[in-house]
Amino acid sequence: MEIFLQFFLSGVTVGAIYALIALGFNIVYNTTSILNLAQGEFVVLGGLFMWLFFQKMELPYYISFFLTLLTAGIFAFLMERLTIKPLLKTGDPLLLILITIAFSILLKGLLMFIFGKDPYGYPPLLEGMPILLGGAVIQKQVLVILAFILLTMIFLYFFFNKTILGKAMKACAFDQVAAQLMGINISRMVMLSFVLSGIFAALAGILITPITFMEYDRGAILTIKAFTASILGGLGSIWGAIAGGFILGIAENLVAGYIHSGLKDAISLVLLLIMLLLKPAGLFQKEEEVRLKKL
Amino acid sequence: MFSIRFLTFLIFLVVAFLSGNSFAKEPIKIGAILSITGPASFIGEPEKNTILMLAEEINKKGGINGRPLQVIIEDSKSEETQAVLSARKLIEKDKVVAIIGPSTTGESMAVIPIVTQAKIPMVSLAAGTGITQPVKERYWIFKTAQYDRSAVEAIYQYLKKKGIKKVGILSITTGFGDQGRKALLELAPQYGIKIVADERYKPKDSDMTVQLLKAKSAGAEAIINWSVGPEQIIVVKNWASLKLGIPLFQSHGWGSKKNLQLAGPSAEGVIAPLGRIVVWEKVSDKHPQKPVLKKYYQAYYQRYKSEPGTFGGHAHDAFMMVVGALKKVGPDPAKIRDYIENKIKNWPGVTGIFNMSPNDHCGLDASSFEMVIVKNGDWEILK
Numbered sequence: 001m002e003i004f005l006q007f008f009l010s011g012v013t014v015g016a017i018y019a020l021i022a023l024g025f026n027i028v029y030n031t032t033s034i035l036n037l038a039q040g041e042f043v044v045l046g047g048l049f050m051w052l053f054f055q056k057m058e059l060p061y062y063i064s065f066f067l068t069l070l071t072a073g074i075f076a077f078l079m080e081r082l083t084i085k086p087l088l089k090t091g092d093p094l095l096l097i098l099i100t101i102a103f104s105i106l107l108k109g110l111l112m113f114i115f116g117k118d119p120y121g122y123p124p125l126l127e128g129m130p131i132l133l134g135g136a137v138i139q140k141q142v143l144v145i146l147a148f149i150l151l152t153m154i155f156l157y158f159f160f161n162k163t164i165l166g167k168a169m170k171a172c173a174f175d176q177v178a179a180q181l182m183g184i185n186i187s188r189m190v191m192l193s194f195v196l197s198g199i200f201a202a203l204a205g206i207l208i209t210p211i212t213f214m215e216y217d218r219g220a221i222l223t224i225k226a227f228t229a230s231i232l233g234g235l236g237s238i239w240g241a242i243a244g245g246f247i248l249g250i251a252e253n254l255v256a257g258y259i260h261s262g263l264k265d266a267i268s269l270v271l272l273l274i275m276l277l278l279k280p281a282g283l284f285q286k287e288e289e290v291r292l293k294k295l
Numbered sequence: 296m297f298s299i300r301f302l303t304f305l306i307f308l309v310v311a312f313l314s315g316n317s318f319a320k321e322p323i324k325i326g327a328i329l330s331i332t333g334p335a336s337f338i339g340e341p342e343k344n345t346i347l348m349l350a351e352e353i354n355k356k357g358g359i360n361g362r363p364l365q366v367i368i369e370d371s372k373s374e375e376t377q378a379v380l381s382a383r384k385l386i387e388k389d390k391v392v393a394i395i396g397p398s399t400t401g402e403s404m405a406v407i408p409i410v411t412q413a414k415i416p417m418v419s420l421a422a423g424t425g426i427t428q429p430v431k432e433r434y435w436i437f438k439t440a441q442y443d444r445s446a447v448e449a450i451y452q453y454l455k456k457k458g459i460k461k462v463g464i465l466s467i468t469t470g471f472g473d474q475g476r477k478a479l480l481e482l483a484p485q486y487g488i489k490i491v492a493d494e495r496y497k498p499k500d501s502d503m504t505v506q507l508l509k510a511k512s513a514g515a516e517a518i519i520n521w522s523v524g525p526e527q528i529i530v531v532k533n534w535a536s537l538k539l540g541i542p543l544f545q546s547h548g549w550g551s552k553k554n555l556q557l558a559g560p561s562a563e564g565v566i567a568p569l570g571r572i573v574v575w576e577k578v579s580d581k582h583p584q585k586p587v588l589k590k591y592y593q594a595y596y597q598r599y600k601s602e603p604g605t606f607g608g609h610a611h612d613a614f615m616m617v618v619g620a621l622k623k624v625g626p627d628p629a630k631i632r633d634y635i636e637n638k639i640k641n642w643p644g645v646t647g648i649f650n651m652s653p654n655d656h657c658g659l660d661a662s663s664f665e666m667v668i669v670k671n672g673d674w675e676i677l678k
Contacts, residue, residue: 003512006537010504017501117337119525121557130536137504137536212501213525213557221499257505261494262468 002135007257008250009138015249016145017208021226022233022241023152024200029236030160031169031193034096038079038104040223042198044111045072046205047214051120061125068206069199076198079103080191088190091176104219112216124210145207149242152200156238169193173236228268232275234282243283247271322365323358323626325617326385328396328406329420329610333373338398341607342420343368344599345591346395349614352594359621371397378402379409386413392626395613396420398606400470403438411435416632418613420606423474427656437635437656439612439646440605441570441663446547447478448661449568450519451486453677459517459542463492463510465503465530467522475521475546491515500526504533511539523548528558535561542566547664550605555672566677568664572608572645574674578665583643591645608645615644 021043028036049071053064083099090096124141131138159166169189171179176186205214212218229248233240248268255267281287327346330339350366358364367389369381378397385391386409393416397403400423407426410417411434419426419438426438454462464479466472476493483490492513494506507530510518518541520530527545534543545567555562571578575588591611595603603611616635623638624630639651639658647663666677 003508006508007505010502013504014502117334118553119528119557121528137538139536208501213528215525218499253502253505257509261496261506261509264500265497 003257005134006136007253009133009136011250011253012146012246013139013142013211013249014253015246016142016149017204017212017222017245018225018229018248019242019245020145020149020152020204020207021201021222022229022245023149023156023238024197024204025226025230026236026238026241027156027197027200028193029173029230031172032093032096032190033173034093035100035227035235036194036197037097037100037223037227038107038219039197039201039226040219040221041104041107041111042072042076042201042219043205043208043222044214044216044219045075045107046202047209048111048115048120048205048216049202050206050209051122051214052115055120055122065206069202072198072202073195075107076195077191079107079198080194084190084194085187088187104223108216108219115216117216119213119215121209121213125207139211141207141210148203148207152203153238153242160238165192225268228272231272231282234285237282237284240282240284320362322363323621324365324367324389324391325621326381326389326391326394327366327368327610328371328378328381328385328394328398328402329368330373330398330402331368331370333371335373335399338420338606339370339373341595341601341603342396342398342610345595345603345607345610346614348594348598349611349618353618359618360625364618364621366395367391371402373399373402375402375405379405382406382409386410386415391415392621392628393417393617393631395610395617400426403436407433407436415628416617416635418616418635420609420613430654430656433656435632437613437616437651439609439616439644439649439657439659441547441646441659442657443474443546444478444482445659445661446568446664447475447482449664449666450544451482451488452661453566453568453666454488454517455486460487461489461491461514462517462519463494463507463513463515464490465494465496465506465510465518465520465522467526468495468497469522471523471546471548472521479519479521496522496526498524498526501529502533503530504537507533507537507539511537511541515541517542517544519544519546521546521548525557528554531558531565532561534565535563547605550667552602555669560672562669562672565669567667568661569667569674570605570608570646570663571665572603572605574665574667574676577674577676583641583648584645587643587645603645605646612644612646612649616642616649 049068053059053067125144126140168184172189229244233244252264256264329342371378400421403419403421403426422440466476492510549567550569550573620631620634639649642649647659649658651658667674
């Protein structure tokens, strides 16, 4: 039982990381129907710049925190204005997704250039020994991540459902022409969604670096895991991203624990396949709603 | 008219004199193929620095038997294809008499057929067993990095001394992890050790708690982890937070102060077989390697303001072997090869005490490692 609990809590640790990144995916998807596959690189950017401000320049935690988010916001802004905006009119989601991949490679190279190839880390927000839960341990930083997931969830829920701006952004994903006819400035909404998702990705980076360390090429694997989590829960659904992240993390660790650690990544692909075959809309979305979107 | 003729004559005379002079002092050329850029650049960088530093030192002292030494360094970009092209260039265009490198096992294996065909001695800086074995097919090839097996043997010898019989192993799914895992599994029976858990993890995995716990619950009395990079620090952190109560051993890839900084207090008590360059200050003054270690470390640190590490040490030993051969037998590839094979005996280098022979083109064994424990954030040699 103790061992099961530890496997489970390790799954929660990893799942929380996936869920937090998957949330950021949904912001861009909900506005543009495209996937920002540079999401993982923004997570890396968050972790590395936090190290730069907090450890290297020795600024206070909160100032470094906001400076990092600001940096990520600026990068995301530039990304959207320079690469997405000129091609948005083509209306081809596939083309735009490919552009985000290209940008992710560019960003990775840039981060390597600035920070080199070493892993970086800094102390977590809550220091001290891990917490004991009925014989199993969990790191305090995981609790911080869980708290931030909750805050992010509440924020996104109210933003997309209760504010004019959020609803306007959501409308863009369903029908850009109709949205435009309603007086919504599409270009601005898309820009905003990229900036927001960049900021949330950087937030994830800031929070996970004390646990996993951060180096320039960690982005791709984070993107893949978060993407899998989003698909599991249903792209565009906030609850889906959270649930998908935790299901994936816990499933991976239980398989690693009870079957073999070599099969850890296989299980995520098996889950993904089952989901796509049986319920492509994901756990938390209706088929009809999904069909309305472009992708 | 006469004056112009005279002038021309004078110029010719000077040119002839100069070129004649430089002809007598034509440099001896050796080549180096190093992974200066690309994913293995952390290996190639200290190697390049070391060779540049040593070559400069030798030329300052008047070169080799009066002739200057020219080292032509090629960047292989951590790629096999580029390493092969570099080897061709060094052999065909530059006509070097010996090659140092490449830095990684994959690149070394790719270059072996070319240097063997050209009959040029090569001293690789990588660890793979296949580089110098089977030794019959590796007539021209030597290497200065220890075998992975030697690191495993050093750990197993220590475990045997402590009476630990059951171990759990964790390894990363990369070439480094595969090699280490293979050696761990193969050598265990010879030391009466039973592997009770054989767990793997992938590069960039963020939590290894499950693997550690499984090994412990399978009855392991010690954990051996085989990886380099951030993953080995995560293992240390997980091990410390679980308070497993059994010792954690790391591979010889653990020997960097950066790892200690990143792992912080979690690293207390971690044991690993490390080359003496990492702990050179704590090596006994009576040890034959001590003067070499001290001289090399201090010169490197003074010039580059960073630690040379084990990789720089591999380059130092390869370079000094080739230079030693050149001093004794001159720039003849076949004679250089014979010299390294037969005359490098009890030769104290940075990596270990080398004993080359026709049956062993590496010349190092488990005694080139010290078992080192982390204590108060620093290394300490275990007796």
